[in-house]
Amino acid sequence: MVLYSDLTIGEMLAVFAYLWFMMGPVQEVLNVQYAYQSAQAALSRINQMMRVDLEPVFPHLENPFKGKTTVSVELKNIHFAYGEGPSVLNDISLLISAGEKVALVGASGGGKTTLVQILLGLYPPASGQVLFDDVSVNRIGMDVVRDHVATVLQHPALLNDSVRVNLTLGRDIPETELWQALKIAQLDATIERMDQGLETLIGRFGVRLSGGQRQRLAIARMVLTNPSVVILDEATSALDTTTEGNLHSALQQFLAGRTTIIIAHRLSAVKQADRVLVFEDGRVVEQGRHDELIANNGLYSSLYGQQQ
Ligand SMILES: Nc1ncnc2c1ncn2[C@@H]1O[C@H](COP(=O)(O)OP(=O)(O)OP(=O)(O)O)[C@@H](O)[C@H]1O
Numbered sequence: 019m020v021l022y023s024d025l026t027i028g029e030m031l032a033v034f035a036y037l038w039f040m041m042g043p044v045q046e047v048l049n050v051q052y053a054y055q056s057a058q059a060a061l062s063r064i065n066q067m068m069r070v071d072l073e074p075v076f077p078h079l080e081n082p083f084k085g086k087t088t089v090s091v092e093l094k095n096i097h098f099a100y101g102e103g104p105s106v107l108n109d110i111s112l113l114i115s116a117g118e119k120v121a122l123v124g125a126s127g128g129g130k131t132t133l134v135q136i137l138l139g140l141y142p143p144a145s146g147q148v149l150f151d152d153v154s155v156n157r158i159g160m161d162v163v164r165d166h167v168a169t170v171l172q173h174p175a176l177l178n179d180s181v182r183v184n185l186t187l188g189r190d191i192p193e194t195e196l197w198q199a200l201k202i203a204q205l206d207a208t209i210e211r212m213d214q215g216l217e218t219l220i221g222r223f224g225v226r227l228s229g230g231q232r233q234r235l236a237i238a239r240m241v242l243t244n245p246s247v248v249i250l251d252e253a254t255s256a257l258d259t260t261t262e263g264n265l266h267s268a269l270q271q272f273l274a275g276r277t278t279i280i281i282a283h284r285l286s287a288v289k290q291a292d293r294v295l296v297f298e299d300g301r302v303v304e305q306g307r308h309d310e311l312i313a314n315n316g317l318y319s320s321l322y323g324q325q326q
């Protein structure tokens with residue numbers, strides 16, 4: 019354009035100068051745009067967390083666990099459904115007296131684990147009440163309940179740390195007590211055989227242990243918390259029958275005098291209970307001792323009648 023005299027050299031320099039001045043601010047505007055985009059992504063994640071409802075916090079008005087080795091557990095007219103889904107627990111009422119050992123059995127998907135989660139307050143029931151020694155959890159506080167009610171799940175939560183840390187969870191516990199708990203859980207010989215013993219690292223979620231070893235570690239941890247109420251939800255499902263039998267006989271002394279709920283499919287675990295509750299479609303359909311239920315010829319005898 020300069021050659022064809024449409025543009026003077028002065029104007030050309032002016033264009034360059036404008037461009038030069040504009041470059042910085044344009045880049046800044048672009049940067050703001052980038053920052054805005056990434057902030058928006060982060061914000062949507064934060065908002066997601068903020069929208070999650072917190073569990074209700076109950077005041078500590080009474081503590082039925084104080085000064086007692088165990089308490090009774092009672093459910094009154096519990097109804098529950100996951101979100102908008104079908105009803106999972108359908109007007110459940112049951113009383114487990116202090117020190118009683120109860121087995122919960124029933125077809126898979128019947129709502130047994132859901133019941134445990136309601137007991138621990140992990141899900142609030144749609145209606146109904148949970149009571150420990152006749153005191154409603156609304157007067158006890160969920161944190162107190164969780165301090166005294168220990169649960170062992172089929173797939174226990176383990177920390178990526180040593181066996182010792184997984185047992186003590188940071189508390190100061192004498193060595194002899196640790197080995198005592200491992201002995202009850204039938205895990206002492208396994209840990210002894212490991213090169214680093216209690217300091218052995220078990221990996222993320224305990225991947226370096228077998229499924230049954232993880233379950234036994236969780237049981238040893240439960241023993242160390244000295245709970246008032248024990249809930250075993252398929253806690254020994256990965257063990258061979260001999261080890262499971264040994265574990266249950268070792269646990270017997272520990273569980274004596276503690277209210278215990280055992281959820282299991284295998285007869286060996288069910289048989290030792292004082293009372294068996296048979297669950298179907300979110301309801302207790304039969305209950306009684308093992309031999310009574312077999313004689314009943316109902317759902318229980320169809321589940322366990324053939325097993326030895
Ligand atoms: N987090 C969840 N969200 C939605 N539905 C769920 C959830 N957990 C369980 N359910 C449903 O609730 C019902 C009861 O499940 P639950 O885990 O209580 O059964 P269960 O009796 O423990 O079975 P299993 O013997 O197999 O452990 C099932 O139909 C299941 O699909």
Ligand SMILES: [Mg+2]
Nearest residue numbers: 130131132251
């Ligand atoms: Mg379950």
